[in-house]
Amino acid sequence: MTRYQQFANHLAQRIEQGLYHSGERLPSVRSLSLENGVSISTVQ
DSSP: OOHHHHHHHHHHHHHHTTSSOTTOOOOOHHHHHHHHTOOHHHHO
8 A cells, every 4th residue: 555545545534434424634745744743745
C-alpha cells in the first residue's frame, strides 16, 4: 500500500471515530503532514 493510501485510510478512520464531523474543516495540510510524518504533497 502506498503512503497516500495509508494516509487516506488513517484519515477515514479518524472520520469514522468522530474526530472530524460533517462540515468541519480538516486541519491544515502542514499540520497533517507533521502529525503523520508524510510530505505535504502526500497530504494534498
